[in-house]
Amino acid sequence: MSTVLGYPRIGPRRELKRALESYWDGRSTRRELEEEGARLRAATWRRLAELGLGELPSNTFSFYDQVLDTAVLLGAVPERYQTAEDPYFAMARGTDGLAPLRMTKWFDTNYHYIVPEIGPETVFTLDAAKPLAEVREARALGHETRPVIVGPVTFLLLSGALDRLEDVLGPYADLLAALAAEGVAWVQLDEPALVTDLTPAQLDAVRAAYDRLGALSARPRILVASYFGDLGAALPVLAATPVEAIGLDLVRGRVPETPLDGKTVVAGVVSGRDVWRTDPGRALARLRAVRADRVVVSTSCSLQHVPYSTAAEDDLAPELLSRLAFAEEKVAEVVELARLLAEGAAPAVPEGPAAAAAPDHVRPAARSPYPVRAAAQAGHLNLPKLPTTTIGSFPQTGELRRARAEVAAGKLAEGDYEALVRREIEHAVQVQEDLGLDVLVHGEPERNDMVQYFAEHLDGFAVTKHGWVQSYGSRCTRPPIIHGDVRRPEPITVRWAAYAQSLTGRPVKGMLTGPVTIVAWSFDRDDLPVRDVVCQVADAIAEEVRDLEAAGLSVIQVDEPALRELLPLRAAEQPAYLEWAVAAYRRATAVAADRTQIHTHLCYSDADQILAAIDGLDADVTTIESARSGRRILDAVSGYSRGLGPGVYDIHSPRVPSAEEVGERLAATLKVLPAERVWVNPDCGLKTRTYPQVEASLGNVVTAARRLRETLG
């Protein structure tokens, strides 16, 4: 038998994105949006059936997010949203008068879910309309399906409310009864939280939940799907409950040593997290090692994390294309593996290409101690106290975006585009000089994206045409694919930064993306450990640092906003990760001379959770998000010994902060850090803002910094 745990839903050409945005902008009706949703679901079921998949999932579609859908299913809609015109999208995106619910990363993926708001007063009541409607809709098209729902333990753990387990199990039981009444044979309850470190009390909750749901008389058979890692201690707990099937991630996790008697194992041997073809020999060996009553071949997790199909990628080299598998191709692999398993046959396909040599990890990353560097930089840069700077990008104008699209389409000459980029740099530099900022940037007008731009200029990366994956809601990204050894054939950013520096007497900060972030926001290769790939990227960035320095840049920023993202889910594996991630960063930056000031920038990365690692980066100046996380960050960084710039301007909002407001934030910072170490900067890059917003806001930032400087004498 064969199945998949979930499927992409944004549409092969991002149809859902367009339908959502048109509805939100008032250009189409709710009904038109619903119709597009129905078309996408029908197309998915038809395709899965055509590919020969045995058991089809349903309820994997969502207009925004599956965790939000589960909150609605359980009636957990906070009161303030209930009277909104469209409560669902009000929770997801906010309205004029209402802030949206919080959003955060789904385990260690780049997908973001909406965090349900569950308090002691939340009343749970079942609203099973959506899964029931999808079951009926599929049936009308001739498909029996297995509805997929986020399971109670994961739902509550993500909501920080596991103490409400008793109360939530009632609606889950009602749901199972409703599905049984509908004639549904199987239901899938997703429990990825079971692959994280669980306390004994949390394991008790797993046992209680599935003993209770398993004991119901009128219910479909239950598949508890775990993914993103090994179940560890949760496996024997689940195995002892009456659930009929357990989904195991056999790409990241191990084949259980003990037999799972009486159970079906849904064996995830085709990775839902990468873009590579599965080695059929290894997959079959794992499938044959599983001891259970029945084995169903599956993906390691939902395929929502990979693009639709490689068929649309006609620009990729045939050799690379032959190694790739996106969602459709992975479904075909699952079907083929199920056939081979049933026939007891050997696979016909040979092994993949030989692995590349691992780089040496030992090259020492040595800069002088910070006080020595700080003195050299002070003499060289001559900056005032509380120096002002920005994070790198300036507003990306519509003209620039259009021009980039025209170059890609061959409608605009490369030279004309470059002239436009230069004009943008001139403008950004002029604006910064007029505002009186101390350390300038060139504004990153040449970059469509902080990772993709580097991917396009490094060997070993490929960029797709339609390889979109959902990041959140209507937001999609097109991660580059790392497919070979990474090398920098020629300088990437040097001419832009050097041009900006030629326009001003003030220091310009060269702007690079760090090795961990480049790899975290790409699809990684599968034939080399990730730390080796990061190490190769670090060496390429080090060459860029050296060339920027040689071109006369005295300040260089290497951004690592994704440092926290690759953090392993299990605590035991985290120290080793942080150690090599930090080592890679130092490898990228240690080539800099003492008098060159190295900056780094981190945002949405809960800086307080990885502060020791941030310290380990050994950057001369670190700028972090703080306008929104506020006090917590300041408490955490209190007494930090090198340059630090907690953001004083929240760039995620169009609002212009007043000089007084910025002054108050700075004063709070000066309570926990010595004035010699404090930098004044926004939370993040300015590329999503407009020039009028940016000029007004940065004007107030500079004013506030100047006022405080005076009081410091």
Ligand code: MET
């Ligand atoms: C997500 S962090 C962004 C950093 C980048 N240098 C920018 O300013 O846009």
Ligand SMILES: [Zn+2]
């Ligand atoms: Zn940022």
